[in-house]
Amino acid sequence: MKPPRSPRPWTIAALRLAACLGMAAAVIVAVPPPAAAQVAEPSGVEGLTVQGKGSVSARPSLAEIDLDVSAAAELTGDAIVKFRDAKKRVHDAFAALKLPDVAVEERGLLLDQKGAAFNPYMMDYGVQTKTKSEVQLSRKLVVKASGIQGMDEEAVLQLVGRLLDVAQDAGARVGPPANAAMMAYRYGNMQPTNLVRFVVEDYDKLKEEAYAKAAADARARAERLARLNGVKLGPVLSVREVSSDNATRYYYSGMMLSDAPTQEEDDGARDRLTTPKFQDVPIRVELQVRYAITPAEPKR
Amino acid sequence: MIWTRRLIALLVLAWAASTGLAQVADDAEGKDPDKVSNDDPGRPLQMPPAATEVKEALEDFERFRKRGAWERALKALYTIGDDQSLRFVDGADGFIVPVARKRREVLTALPPEGQSAYRLFYDAEARKLLDQAEGDAERANLERIYSSYFTTTVGAAAADRLGDLDFEQGRFDRAADCWLTILRDRPDSDLSPATIAVKAAVALSRAGRRSEFDQIRAEIEDRYRDEPTTLGGETATAPESLRRLVDAAAPVAPPSDGRGADASIGLAEAVAPDWQFRIADSIEAGMAPVELNQWRSNPLSSARPAAAIDGETLYVNYLGRLMALDLATGRLRWRTESFHNLEQIATQPAAQMLDPSRFALLARGERLWTVTRDLKDQNSMGPFQLECRRAEDGEVVWKMADLPEYAGYEPSGPPILADGVLYVPAKIQQNQPLPEQWVLAMRPEAGRPIWKTQVAVSRQSQQRYYYSGRREQTPQVRLMWNSGALYVDTHVGLLARLDADTGTLDWGYGYETAPLQTERYFYGNMPQDPQPAGEPPRERGDALVFKGAQSSRIYAIDPNRMTVAWRRPFGKAARVVGCDDRSIYLGGEELSALDAKTRTLSWATRLPGGSLEATVLIRPDGIWQATPRGVFELDPADGRVRRIFRGEDLGSEAADLVAAGDRLLTISNRAITAYPARSAPPQEDPPR
Numbered sequence: 001m002k003p004p005r006s007p008r009p010w011t012i013a014a015l016r017l018a019a020c021l022g023m024a025a026a027v028i029v030a031v032p033p034p035a036a037a038q039v040a041e042p043s044g045v046e047g048l049t050v051q052g053k054g055s056v057s058a059r060p061s062l063a064e065i066d067l068d069v070s071a072a073a074e075l076t077g078d079a080i081v082k083f084r085d086a087k088k089r090v091h092d093a094f095a096a097l098k099l100p101d102v103a104v105e106e107r108g109l110l111l112d113q114k115g116a117a118f119n120p121y122m123m124d125y126g127v128q129t130k131t132k133s134e135v136q137l138s139r140k141l142v143v144k145a146s147g148i149q150g151m152d153e154e155a156v157l158q159l160v161g162r163l164l165d166v167a168q169d170a171g172a173r174v175g176p177p178a179n180a181a182m183m184a185y186r187y188g189n190m191q192p193t194n195l196v197r198f199v200v201e202d203y204d205k206l207k208e209e210a211y212a213k214a215a216a217d218a219r220a221r222a223e224r225l226a227r228l229n230g231v232k233l234g235p236v237l238s239v240r241e242v243s244s245d246n247a248t249r250y251y252y253s254g255m256m257l258s259d260a261p262t263q264e265e266d267d268g269a270r271d272r273l274t275t276p277k278f279q280d281v282p283i284r285v286e287l288q289v290r291y292a293i294t295p296a297e298p299k300r
Numbered sequence: 301m302i303w304t305r306r307l308i309a310l311l312v313l314a315w316a317a318s319t320g321l322a323q324v325a326d327d328a329e330g331k332d333p334d335k336v337s338n339d340d341p342g343r344p345l346q347m348p349p350a351a352t353e354v355k356e357a358l359e360d361f362e363r364f365r366k367r368g369a370w371e372r373a374l375k376a377l378y379t380i381g382d383d384q385s386l387r388f389v390d391g392a393d394g395f396i397v398p399v400a401r402k403r404r405e406v407l408t409a410l411p412p413e414g415q416s417a418y419r420l421f422y423d424a425e426a427r428k429l430l431d432q433a434e435g436d437a438e439r440a441n442l443e444r445i446y447s448s449y450f451t452t453t454v455g456a457a458a459a460d461r462l463g464d465l466d467f468e469q470g471r472f473d474r475a476a477d478c479w480l481t482i483l484r485d486r487p488d489s490d491l492s493p494a495t496i497a498v499k500a501a502v503a504l505s506r507a508g509r510r511s512e513f514d515q516i517r518a519e520i521e522d523r524y525r526d527e528p529t530t531l532g533g534e535t536a537t538a539p540e541s542l543r544r545l546v547d548a549a550a551p552v553a554p555p556s557d558g559r560g561a562d563a564s565i566g567l568a569e570a571v572a573p574d575w576q577f578r579i580a581d582s583i584e585a586g587m588a589p590v591e592l593n594q595w596r597s598n599p600l601s602s603a604r605p606a607a608a609i610d611g612e613t614l615y616v617n618y619l620g621r622l623m624a625l626d627l628a629t630g631r632l633r634w635r636t637e638s639f640h641n642l643e644q645i646a647t648q649p650a651a652q653m654l655d656p657s658r659f660a661l662l663a664r665g666e667r668l669w670t671v672t673r674d675l676k677d678q679n680s681m682g683p684f685q686l687e688c689r690r691a692e693d694g695e696v697v698w699k700m701a702d703l704p705e706y707a708g709y710e711p712s713g714p715p716i717l718a719d720g721v722l723y724v725p726a727k728i729q730q731n732q733p734l735p736e737q738w739v740l741a742m743r744p745e746a747g748r749p750i751w752k753t754q755v756a757v758s759r760q761s762q763q764r765y766y767y768s769g770r771r772e773q774t775p776q777v778r779l780m781w782n783s784g785a786l787y788v789d790t791h792v793g794l795l796a797r798l799d800a801d802t803g804t805l806d807w808g809y810g811y812e813t814a815p816l817q818t819e820r821y822f823y824g825n826m827p828q829d830p831q832p833a834g835e836p837p838r839e840r841g842d843a844l845v846f847k848g849a850q851s852s853r854i855y856a857i858d859p860n861r862m863t864v865a866w867r868r869p870f871g872k873a874a875r876v877v878g879c880d881d882r883s884i885y886l887g888g889e890e891l892s893a894l895d896a897k898t899r900t901l902s903w904a905t906r907l908p909g910g911s912l913e914a915t916v917l918i919r920p921d922g923i924w925q926a927t928p929r930g931v932f933e934l935d936p937a938d939g940r941v942r943r944i945f946r947g948e949d950l951g952s953e954a955a956d957l958v959a960a961g962d963r964l965l966t967i968s969n970r971a972i973t974a975y976p977a978r979s980a981p982p983q984e985d986p987p988r
Contacts, residue, residue: 075870081903168929171906
């Protein structure tokens with residue numbers, strides 16, 4: 001019986017080299033590409049490039065509360081009665097408040113079945129097919145309290161608290177739909193826990209202002225640089241938007257709630273700014289602008 | 301070519317066979333849930349079944365009857381031994397009836413020539429039995445004639461005498477049944493139909509069977525208006541006799557506990573409680589946030605105590621810790637054990653598997669009867685115990701476990717006290733492969749048995765749980781006593797009626813139910829629907845309205861006529877919380893009302909926390925339910941929330957609501973709170 005042959009030194013060296021190269025390749029792959037704002041200008045491009053920043057802030061003008069009204073029954077007729085009563089009670093409860101700036105909007109009606117949901121506790125137990133299915137009707141209602149930008153925090157708190165209490169007393173479910181937690185668990189998403197959404201309504205106008213400010217800022221910077229470097233600022237050659245951030249938005253993954261409309265769909269795909277906090281929301285715009293430059297005329 | 305044809309033929313055959321099998325399987329799956337048989341192996345419970353020979357004898361009888369072979373038909377019927385007469389076979393419309401009843405039904409349905417033949421063969425035997433019906437043998441012989449020889453010449457006379465005996469002993473239901481059977485099935489008898497009708501009417505009146513009484517009274521007024529009857533030594537026309545006898549026994553008001561349960565309720569928005577007994581605060585005092593989180597996520601922290609009021613005392617059974625509180629002041633009179641250390645016991649797996657709703661309590665006079673379990677017992681299958689205690693200090697008088705008559709029995713639902721008898725639903729699995737469901741009747745003071753009756757045998761083993769946190773979910777058996785009859789709803793597909801005096805099982809009614817999960821491992825087979833509390837049957841007119849905890853249908857049956865008034869699908873997560881003239885009220889994810897006439901859903905109101913458990917107060921002027929957001933008052937007509945009383949127990953889980961005279965008690969997992977019941981005028985709209 002032969003003893004096991006020891007590897008040769010050159011083989012070890014080759015393996016080490018391969019490992020080092022592999023690690024280097026991994027590091028190169030793992031390192032994220034530079035952000036768009038940091039992309040270096042290709043050499044040979046003429047002109048003067050600056051970044052202009054513009055920022056405006058605004059107070060949310062609208063508070064929104066999502067309510068889930070649903071009813072299930074073995075007989076569809078019963079489900080309709082339950083659903084109709086549940087919806088009516090919510091509408092009646094808010095109407096009884098007699099608040100002119102509070103409105104309840106309805107979103108699309110969802111018909112599905114109760115009792116055929118995934119088992120949330122075990123990955124692959126799947127649907128319990130033996131459970132008798134019941135017809136389930138559900139609809140999202142959105143309670144909207146407008147004109148809150150002029151209110152102080154205490155008043156907003158009182159108003160929102162009242163709306164939440166009325167909704168819960170009327171039997172509505174406040175917050176995301178009943179299966180959202182289960183689906184979030186299933187797909188490893190974070191479930192939003194906030195009950196109220198604050199909305200900056202005139203977002204387009206505010207954004208316009210921020211862009212104007214950013215453009216002006218870029219112009220001012222460019223002029224200063226041109227002056228300091230003895231060149232004359234020419235026309236704008238290119239403009240690139242570096243960032244246009246805003247406050248946290250809600251995103252409902254299409255995979256997460258495939259049968260439920262996304263928040264954007266629900267809200268009519270309007271471009272608007274939402275935030276879970278009642279505070280001044282900053283709207284920031286950053287533009288990268290390249291100007292042509294020409295030599296300054298000699299002083300006579 | 302020929303092989304190709306053979307192959308095609310084989311494929312066609314295989315397809316046809318598979319289609320046929322699939323059809324059979326589909327039929328089995330989609331069978332009518334209302335066609336229930338006691339012999340269906342898929343049913344969770346089986347009433348004591350008759351032997352196969354009995355079913356064969358009944359089939360033989362039917363076969364020979366069709367041929368007109370009376371001698372052979374009757375001989376087949378009389379091969380059924382007396383020991384089988386109280387075993388059960390399928391009756392009509394989902395009812396499961398004793399063999400004796402079935403035999404009487406088939407005999408009374410015989411055509412005239414069959415009746416003649418029957419009397420020729422069996423009159424002599426029946427006469428002999430009737431002649432010997434004296435002294436100790438009187439009842440036994442009369443019952444034998446009634447069950448086995450009713451259609452003989454002397455059958456009606458025997459039934460009449462049996463009715464008299466039952467009436468004298470206060471068994472009005474049974475007496476009425478005897479006389480009604482004569483009226484309906486033996487119009488040829490020599491007995492005066494007017495007299496029998498009056499007797500039946502009086503018995504029906506005493507038994508509280510109102511619609512049947514009205515029906516027979518109309519018949520007396522119409523058909524026997526001028527017929528003389530002699531009853532109680534007085535002769536008069538049938539209508540006069542009836543008036544005299546019924547008026548003499550004017551309906552007795554049901555016993556009142558003196559607590560003024562009908563006092564009106566109106567809670568003002570800011571009324572302070574008379575007193576509050578805090579449970580959760582006592583347990584949670586001094587807990588670190590981590591401990592508090594652990595305790596509040598433990599199922600036992602959601603347990604609300606069972607409570608009973610007797611006189612000026614409120615008795616409480618909180619997870620086996622018994623207490624007596626002064627109803628006026630909330631002062632603690634005595635307790636058997638403190639509960640501040642419950643959070644330590646609650647962390648043990650056996651405690652987490654407990655169903656806290658199984659702790660029960662009854663109070664009457666100087667005694668308490670409790671259903672408890674030692675929380676420290678680490679046997680997750682450990683039995684609950686029935687104990688009788690002294691009301692003045694909680695000392696144990698007797699325990700069911702100590703009495704040899706009840707060896708192996710364990711309470712399977714809350715006991716009830718009626719007519720001076722303690723009725724206890726119990727299960728036993730001693731030396732048996734499968735558990736049996738029994739009802740025990742005992743003397744409340746000493747626990748001595750009056751009778752024990754086996755209601756059904758389970759076809760499934762007891763629930764077994766493996767690994768942590770799996771709460772027991774076996775529905776509890778619920779009892780209801782009414783006019784000398786004891787109704788037992790097993791909540792797993794069987795409602796049965798017993799004679800409360802003798803324990804004789806009258807009949808069963810099998811209803812649609814979901815199968816019970818008996819074994820669970822890890823997190824498999826988790827129930828997806830919320831499970832409602834099992835409620836006892838509710839009386840509405842002549843009907844009993846009930847719904848099994850695992851059933852998706854609501855049933856109304858006439859227990860005396862043994863007919864199904866109606867059945868209606870509704871969904872599993874619902875319970876019947878009450879009835880009145882207008883509606884049948886259902887608890888579930890919503891509190892809802894079915895129109896009693898049309899059975900359509902009139903309204904449904906979703907209340908915070910739902911209405912799956914806990915007591916709901918239902919009165920003609922309102923419905924009240926305690927929720928985590930306060931006590932909600934609803935209009936019974938349309939379910940509108942009229943008023944919300946926040947109270948001092950917000951954030952608790954479902955709470956029982958108990959009206960006690962001029963107080964309204966909320967009994968939750970966090971506190972027992974007494975409010976003055978009448979502190980606000982009626983109000984139209986809820987305050988916001």
